Amino acid sequence: MPANPLSELSPAWCRECGAEVERDALDCPACAAPRPSQTDWAGEGFEYRSTREFRGWPLVHIAFGIDRSGRIRTAKGIVAVGQRAVGGVAVGILALGFISCGVISAGVVSFGIVAVALAVACGVNAIAPVALGVVAVGFAVGGLHPIGWKVILSGAADLR
Ligand SMILES: [Zn+2]
Numbered sequence: 439m440p441a442n443p444l445s446e447l448s449p450a451w452c453r454e455c456g457a458e459v460e461r462d463a464l465d466c467p468a469c470a471a472p473r474p475s476q477t478d479w480a481g482e483g484f485e486y487r488s489t490r491e492f493r494g495w496p497l498v499h500i501a502f503g504i505d506r507s508g509r510i511r512t513a514k515g516i517v518a519v520g521q522r523a524v525g526g527v528a529v530g531i532l533a534l535g536f537i538s539c540g541v542i543s544a545g546v547v548s549f550g551i552v553a554v555a556l557a558v559a560c561g562v563n564a565i566a567p568v569a570l571g572v573v574a575v576g577f578a579v580g581g582l583h584p585i586g587w588k589v590i591l592s593g594a595a596d597l598r
Contacts, residue, residue, distance in 0.1 A: 450475035454507060465508075472508045481505040492516055495525070 450461040452475070457468035459475055466474035473479045483503010487496045499515030501522075513520030513530065523530030523540065533540030533550065543550035546557045553561030557568065564571030567578065570591070574581035580591025 453477045453479065470508055471506070472504065479506055481511070483511060485511060488515070499525070 448461070450459050450463075451457065452459050452466040452468060452471055454471035454474065455466060455469040457466060457474075459466050459468075461475045463474055465472055472482075481504050484500065485502070486498065486500040488498040490497045496515040498517045499513045499519075501511035501513040501518075501520040503511055505511050510521060512522040512524060513528075514524045516526045518525030518528045518530070518533075518535065520530050522532045523538075524534045526536045528535030528538045528540065528543070528545065530540045531542070533543040533545070533548075535545045537547045538545035538553075538555075539549040541550055542552045543561070544554045546555060548555035548559045548561065548564075548566065550561045552563045553559040553565070553571065555564075555566035555569075557566060558570075559566030559568070559574075559576070560570045562571055563573045563575075564579075564581065565575045567576050569576035569579045569581070569584075569586065571581045573583045573585070575585045577586055578588045578590050579586035580589065582593035584592050
């Protein structure tokens, strides 16, 4: 394959910090920005933000992937969906919201593999005043391994 001498010899500079970088570098060696030689690189993934807002929060914010500085995008909105979601209703791998649903979720009402809530949690591991889960820890609990003051549902008959 014939090499292109121009692309090898012409220098490139990092869009974020100005350091000289390889034209095809994946990361800036100085500041770790992704694709440093691409001036118009806008990140990877997908982002949608509704124009309607409520108290400065978009009604809907959906964010996946990384932004142009290489950080993982966080969805923040009344309804937030993303790897990291923060909002009224949050859905994500990490979810924090009034109602949250995620692999790891925290909120007033939470659903997830690990769900921690101020009111009701439902998940594989659920920790809340009212907790339903395989492992449930709380005040009123239900599950295969309920740990709490009042067991409302139990998968194992010999437990409290
Ligand atoms: Zn840089």
